Amino acid sequence: QKEVEQNSGPLSVPEGAIASLNCTYSDRVSQSFFWYRQYSGKSPELIMSIYSNGDKEDGRFTAQLNKASQYVSLLIRDSQPSDSATYLCAVNMYSSASKIIFGSGTRLSIRP
Amino acid sequence: DTGVSQNPRHKITKRGQNVTFRCDPISEHNRLYWYRQTLGQGPEFLTYFQNEAQLEKSRLLSDRFSAERPKGSFSTLEIQRTEQGDSAMYLCASSSAGSNQPQHFGDGTRLSIL
Numbered sequence: 001q002k003e004v005e006q007n008s009g010p011l012s013v014p015e016g017a018i019a020s021l022n023c024t025y026s027d028r029v030s031q032s033f034f035w036y037r038q039y040s041g042k043s044p045e046l047i048m049s050i051y052s053n054g055d056k057e058d059g060r061f062t063a064q065l066n067k068a069s070q071y072v073s074l075l076i077r078d079s080q081p082s083d084s085a086t087y088l089c090a091v092n093m094y095s096s097a098s099k100i101i102f103g104s105g106t107r108l109s110i111r112p
Numbered sequence: 113d114t115g116v117s118q119n120p121r122h123k124i125t126k127r128g129q130n131v132t133f134r135c136d137p138i139s140e141h142n143r144l145y146w147y148r149q150t151l152g153q154g155p156e157f158l159t160y161f162q163n164e165a166q167l168e169k170s171r172l173l174s175d176r177f178s179a180e181r182p183k184g185s186f187s188t189l190e191i192q193r194t195e196q197g198d199s200a201m202y203l204c205a206s207s208s209a210g211s212n213q214p215q216h217f218g219d220g221t222r223l224s225i226l
Binding site: 051099 | 215219
């Protein structure tokens, strides 16, 4: 089992709709969770961090965390073509306080 | 610009040559990380420093790879006797101390081995 798993996609969503990206992780005691956006040929850009169970909203983005299910998700409301990118889920492994493990990413495509 | 800076942006070299990359972190960040990323994969952890101390190295990091951060500021990553499989994007990130602190990435160095 991979430490951080994501559906590779591509996930195609019409413009204006909600895009839902999912991630599961294996380390039950992980404490910190991050979503990064990566455009093709560019470096990852942090868009959300979440540390407690529940929802965290920032503009059009909502991160959801369920530690009991070892599940974290990212919702993008009112999807725009500029949201087309690969979204990386990253988890801080408790066994190494500073080591972040990335999933392989989900490619999101917003169709006009 | 006070973000993470990496040089060079691109490096093309012949197999067997040595290469060195540089990373300048965000100035107030005392943690610095190196990752490698290949097409279709997420960044893969290589090593990290807190100040000048190298605190963790991936088991995947062969003895051809070495990283330094001599004064706790910039860092270098050297790959000796490069192999075709070393072709990848090498990413540097920095953060403040603390397990909850997010990492901020530089633009990366793309290495191509001929």
